[in-house]
Amino acid sequence: MTTPDIPLLDIALWRDGTARQRERLANRMDQALRESGFLLIGNHGVPADLRDRIRDEARGFFALPPARKARYAAPVGGRGWIPQGGEANAFYGEVADPARADMKESLTIGRSFRTGDAATDEHWFAPNVWPAECPALEGLCEEFTSQVRDLYYDLLRMSAVALGLADDWFVNHARRAPHTFNINRYPPLTVTGPPREGQFRVAPHTDWGILTILDRQPGYGGLQIQATEGNWADAPYVPDAFTVNVADLLSRWTGERWRSTRHRVLPPPATAPDEELISLIVFLEAEVDTVIRPVAGDKDFEPVVAGEWLLAREAAATVA
Numbered sequence: 001m002t003t004p005d006i007p008l009l010d011i012a013l014w015r016d017g018t019a020r021q022r023e024r025l026a027n028r029m030d031q032a033l034r035e036s037g038f039l040l041i042g043n044h045g046v047p048a049d050l051r052d053r054i055r056d057e058a059r060g061f062f063a064l065p066p067a068r069k070a071r072y073a074a075p076v077g078g079r080g081w082i083p084q085g086g087e088a089n090a091f092y093g094e095v096a097d098p099a100r101a102d103m104k105e106s107l108t109i110g111r112s113f114r115t116g117d118a119a120t121d122e123h124w125f126a127p128n129v130w131p132a133e134c135p136a137l138e139g140l141c142e143e144f145t146s147q148v149r150d151l152y153y154d155l156l157r158m159s160a161v162a163l164g165l166a167d168d169w170f171v172n173h174a175r176r177a178p179h180t181f182n183i184n185r186y187p188p189l190t191v192t193g194p195p196r197e198g199q200f201r202v203a204p205h206t207d208w209g210i211l212t213i214l215d216r217q218p219g220y221g222g223l224q225i226q227a228t229e230g231n232w233a234d235a236p237y238v239p240d241a242f243t244v245n246v247a248d249l250l251s252r253w254t255g256e257r258w259r260s261t262r263h264r265v266l267p268p269p270a271t272a273p274d275e276e277l278i279s280l281i282v283f284l285e286a287e288v289d290t291v292i293r294p295v296a297g298d299k300d301f302e303p304v305v306a307g308e309w310l311l312a313r314e315a316a317a318t319v320a
Contacts, residue, residue, distance in 0.1 A: 004036035004227050004261075006236055011151065012043040014158055022161070030162040030258075037246040037259035038225060040238050041155070041213075046147045048240060051215055054144060055278045057137040058107060058183045064133060072129050074108060077180075077314035080129035082106040084192065087318070089205035100199040103192050103267055107131075109141050109181040124178040124288055124307070145181050145282060148213050152179075152284045155211060155244065163254065163296045173290045174210070177306075180283045186221060186265065189273040202265035207247035208313040209285040209306070214243040217277045221268035225261050235263070248313075249286060249306055255297020285310065 007028060013021045032039055061069070066083070074080030076087050088101040113125050130138045156170035186201045201221055216223060216237070223235040223243070235243060251260035268275040286292070288307030294300060 004038065004225055004233055004235075005032050006036050006038045006040060006225075007032050008040040008042050008236075008238055008241060010043050011041050011045075011154060014154055022158075026158050026162040029158055033162075033246055033258040035228075035259070036225065037251075037261035038235065038263075039244045040236065040241040041151070041244050042238065042241045044151050044242055046144065046151070046215075046242075050140065050144055050147075051280060054137070054140045054183065054280060057134045057140060058185065058278060061107060061131045061134045061137070062105060062185045064131075068133070069131075072107075072131055074129065075314075076318040077311075079108055079110050079126055082108060084187065089203045097198075100196055100203065102203055103195060103199060103201045104184050104186050104265075106185070107183040109145070109183070111145065111177075111179045112142060113176070113178070115176055120288060141181060144280070145179065148181075148282045149179065149284070151213065151242070152211060152282075159250075163257075165295065169295075170210075170286075173286045174284070175287075177210075177285045177287045177290075179285060182279075182281045182283070184279045184281060186219075186267075186275075186277045186279070188276045189268060189270065192267075194270065195267045199267070200264050201267050204262050204264040206260045206262055207245065207283060208249070208310055209247045209283055210250045210253075211284045212245050212247055213282045213284065214245075215280040216243060217279065219268065219275050219277045220272045221266050221275055221277060223263060223265055225263045232264070247283070249292050249304075249309060252301050252304065253292050253295060255294035255299040255301070257297030 009025055009028060013025050029039060069081050072080040074082060076082060082105060084105045085101040088098050109128050111125060114121050153171050156174060157167050160167055160169040218237045224232045225235050227233055246258045246260050248260045251258055286306040290306045291303045292306055293303045
C-alpha cells in the first residue's frame, strides 16, 4: 500500500518566483492533486498570532453553558453555533447515521459580501451571528478570512496554469463566491464519552465545493485520508503550514483529473482522554450560479449548478 503524495509547496515561489519556478510549482500541484487531492502550503503569510487569538476567543465561546450557546444555534449551512450531534458527515451518495453524529461542535461564519441580488444574498451571504460574549471575534475572523481568500485566489491561479488554462480562469468564477469558515472544537473524551463503534470527530467524507484550506493542530485524534487502494493514512503535519484539499465541485470541474479524497478526523484513544483540539477551516466555493462542466480530465459529467449542489449536500449532512 502506498503513502499518499502530499507535498509541502512554498506559495512564496508562486507569488515572487521566476516563470520557471512557477511552472514547476504548478506541475507539482497537478501531480499531487491527481494522486492524493491534498497539499501542504507553506509561507502563506497568515500570521500565527492571528490564528492563536481566534482560537483563544473561540475557547471562551465554547466554554459557555449550552443554554447560552443555544442563543446562537444554527443548522448546517447556517450562521452560528452547531452543537455536538448536529452534523453527521458522510461520503456523497451514502446516508449519514445520526446516531453516530460527528464528535465536534462548530461556530460557522460566512463571507461578509453582497452581490446585489436579494435572493442570492439572503441565503449565501446572510448576516453572521457574532457571540456578544466574545466581542473581539468578529474583527479577528474577518481579517483571517480576508487573508485566506487572497491565498485561495493564488491557488486558483496556480490551478489554472497547472491545467493549461488562462491564469484567471477559475478566479473569474470565484470573486463573488461565498465561503464558510468553521471553527471546529473537538472536545475531549472526558466531555463526549467514548466514541460509538464507527463514530469519529468527523466521519469519512469528501468536501463539497472547490478548495478547503485548513489550519489544524496536531494530536492523537488526527486527520486521515484514504489512499487509492482504500487504506487510511495519517495526513502529514508541518508546523505553520496549511492543509489544502480538492473538494467535489473542483474534481468535477477537472473531469476527475484531480481527486476529491475521502478524509476523516479520528477521536483520540482512551489513553489521551483530555485531548482537545480546535481547527480553523475555510470552505471556498465558486459563484453560486456557476455551471460546472469538465474543463480537463477524461470524465464527462452532466453540468451542475454550484449553488444547487451545495444546498443538496447541506441537507444531507443535517441531523434532524
